[in-house]
Amino acid sequence: MFKEDTVPAKADPLLFLLGPVIVVLPVFLSYLIVPFGQNIVMTDVGTGVFLWIALSSVVPIGLLMSGYASNNKYSLLGGLRAAAQSISYELPLALSVLAIVMMSNSLSTIDIVQQQSGYGILGWNIWRQPVGFLIFWIAALAECERIPFDLPEAEEELVAGYQTEYSGMKFALFYIGSYVNLVLSALMFAILYLGGWEFPVSVSAIAGAIGVSETTPWLQVLTATLGIVTTLLKAYFLLFLAVLMRWTVPRVRIDQLLDLGWKFLLPISLVNLLLTAGLKLAFPVAFGG
Amino acid sequence: MFVLSGYEYLLGFLMVCSLVPILALTASKLVRPSRRGPERRTTYESGMEPIGGAWIQFNIRYYMFALVFVIFDVETVFLYPWAVAFSRLGLLAFIEALIFIGILIVGLVYAWRKGALEWS
Amino acid sequence: MNLAEGVQIVSFGILAVMMLGSAFGVVLLGNVVYSAFLLAGVFISMSGLYLLLNADFVAAAQILIYVGAVNVLILFAIMLVNKRQDFVMVPRIWIRQVATALVCVGIFALLGTMVVTTPWAIVTTMPVGDASIVKIGLHFFSDFLLPFELASMLLLMALIGAVVLARREFLPEATLEPGDADALTLPERPRELLTTGRSDSTIQ
Numbered sequence A: 001m002f003k004e005d006t007v008p009a010k011a012d013p014l015l016f017l018l019g020p021v022i023v024v025l026p027v028f029l030s031y032l033i034v035p036f037g038q039n040i041v042m043t044d045v046g047t048g049v050f051l052w053i054a055l056s057s058v059v060p061i062g063l064l065m066s067g068y069a070s071n072n073k074y075s076l077l078g079g080l081r082a083a084a085q086s087i088s089y090e091l092p093l094a095l096s097v098l099a100i101v102m103m104s105n106s107l108s109t110i111d112i113v114q115q116q117s118g119y120g121i122l123g124w125n126i127w128r129q130p131v132g133f134l135i136f137w138i139a140a141l142a143e144c145e146r147i148p149f150d151l152p153e154a155e156e157e158l159v160a161g162y163q164t165e166y167s168g169m170k171f172a173l174f175y176i177g178s179y180v181n182l183v184l185s186a187l188m189f190a191i192l193y194l195g196g197w198e199f200p201v202s203v204s205a206i207a208g209a210i211g212v213s214e215t216t217p218w219l220q221v222l223t224a225t226l227g228i229v230t231t232l233l234k235a236y237f238l239l240f241l242a243v244l245m246r247w248t249v250p251r252v253r254i255d256q257l258l259d260l261g262w263k264f265l266l267p268i269s270l271v272n273l274l275l276t277a278g279l280k281l282a283f284p285v286a287f288g289g
Numbered sequence B: 001m002f003v004l005s006g007y008e009y010l011l012g013f014l015m016v017c018s019l020v021p022i023l024a025l026t027a028s029k030l031v032r033p034s035r036r037g038p039e040r041r042t043t044y045e046s047g048m049e050p051i052g053g054a055w056i057q058f059n060i061r062y063y064m065f066a067l068v069f070v071i072f073d074v075e076t077v078f079l080y081p082w083a084v085a086f087s088r089l090g091l092l093a094f095i096e097a098l099i100f101i102g103i104l105i106v107g108l109v110y111a112w113r114k115g116a117l118e119w120s
Numbered sequence C: 001m002n003l004a005e006g007v008q009i010v011s012f013g014i015l016a017v018m019m020l021g022s023a024f025g026v027v028l029l030g031n032v033v034y035s036a037f038l039l040a041g042v043f044i045s046m047s048g049l050y051l052l053l054n055a056d057f058v059a060a061a062q063i064l065i066y067v068g069a070v071n072v073l074i075l076f077a078i079m080l081v082n083k084r085q086d087f088v089m090v091p092r093i094w095i096r097q098v099a100t101a102l103v104c105v106g107i108f109a110l111l112g113t114m115v116v117t118t119p120w121a122i123v124t125t126m127p128v129g130d131a132s133i134v135k136i137g138l139h140f141f142s143d144f145l146l147p148f149e150l151a152s153m154l155l156l157m158a159l160i161g162a163v164v165l166a167r168r169e170f171l172p173e174a175t176l177e178p179g180d181a182d183a184l185t186l187p188e189r190p191r192e193l194l195t196t197g198r199s200d201s202t203i204q
Helices: A013-033 A048-056 A059-069 A073-104 A109-116 A130-143 A168-193 A203-210 A217-248 A254-282 B007-031 B060-084 B091-113 C005-028 C032-052 C056-080 C093-117 C130-140 C145-175 C178-183 C190-199
Strands: none
Touching: A013 A048, A013 A059, A013 A168, A013 B007, A048 A073, A048 A109, A048 A168, A048 C056, A059 A073, A059 C032, A059 C056, A073 A109, A073 A130, A073 A168, A073 A254, A073 B060, A073 C056, A109 A168, A130 A168, A130 A254, A168 A217, A168 B007, A254 B060, A254 B091, B007 C005, B060 B091, B060 C056, B060 C130, B060 C145, B091 C145, C005 C032, C032 C056, C056 C130
């Protein structure tokens, strides 16, 4: 905050300012639909995860804007690359989310978690979507521009990509946006595949075993607290995985990146979606009837 | 007449979220140092004097990817209602969606064969 | 709980002003990149208006397709042909301007009469949230099945057409411009990839 804010002389000041804001805003807005418990969610809108997908598709505009406004070759190249990467991985992401939506018959995040509840850890979507969760995780990492997919800011070739000319608070906005987005992706992963706020062992089952009624006030408070803690723990574990990957996996090349997205993940996620639909027809009980 | 529930929070949250960058930028504007000189404001190009502007012509390949993306993005939007309503639709809808996706896979294969998805 | 009446009117006003303002900006501004970014503003305010009309799925789809895909495509296209060329004065430019104005006024009149003559009925019981999406889905696979399948054919044709056009028009041009390429060698050029390929796959 105390850093000097430099605007390059040849840059476009208005777009230069708007770029980071447009990158950050949709990310924050997406937290609207993240549930931490049965009733602990800011709002349960009908479009749910679709809203998240739609909002995340606004980010490339901001990236292109800041890349263009900097009037720097590295920035513009970085911005173009970032936008190309983000649109390439949006499709596998959306298609793997679609498979989950199909199993829960709803776009609402609350319904998606509730559909996984009841059987403890065995009811989680990760068992029913073994391919889907891998696609989702890869695509989410690529959307967040994490290593191994941090091509837009590949230091060796593009200095810092679209962030090259940025300094001070505007640079901080990019960084905040990037990390908040990573946390958001981890939370969404926990919600979609790891049962959200559900504890690995079904709480109501334990309560039933001990003989405590579900309407007991202290039990409800306990369940709510446990829900928040569980969601955060799951997200934290995924963040740990992401940071671990950062130090173990080398960066891919841009052609490899786009090949992976278009020629591997997209066909696989389409097949995964159709397979889910077929399995749902064949075994309606196991796949959310 | 507005009947959707939950979107009043969207409006409120949008306002709160827009405050974050505004506050951050104004606060930093108040306290940050400001020195001005022509050298500080030159464009970075690995320490060299910048050669030419950056607003130059770029690669066609980005455009091809964006083109294919638009098509498949529209496809996924069409598939959302299908997925949500699938449990009430049954086998016939599955076959119909199979045709729908199949036609588009033909397009993907075509683009692939024609090299629209090649980087180099 | 619901949005208060006043809030709705105010947000409608803001959205309408935003939309008209950015639409005029798109047309009147000289810088084509500004126009493209303002177009995103038009699309976003349109999606806000959809939301005010209880069509949340359409609103989200509007953002996803128009802002996320179409606008990015337009921006890519603009940055592709991003040459600061001065506009050459076309002789008899007023003929073109008059023709454009006639076409625009004609379209506006057509749409205007349609809006006025259509007997709009206000639906009182509308499906909300998930129910509306389910309803769209049910319609897609019953009475709107043919349009649904035709849409995929349309998308296929669009894809093939775009690939054919883009390959024919742009590729020779892109390779036949050594003047730009020499001064500003970009790492994205195919021949550069061979040299940079080794360095950027180094382990961090």
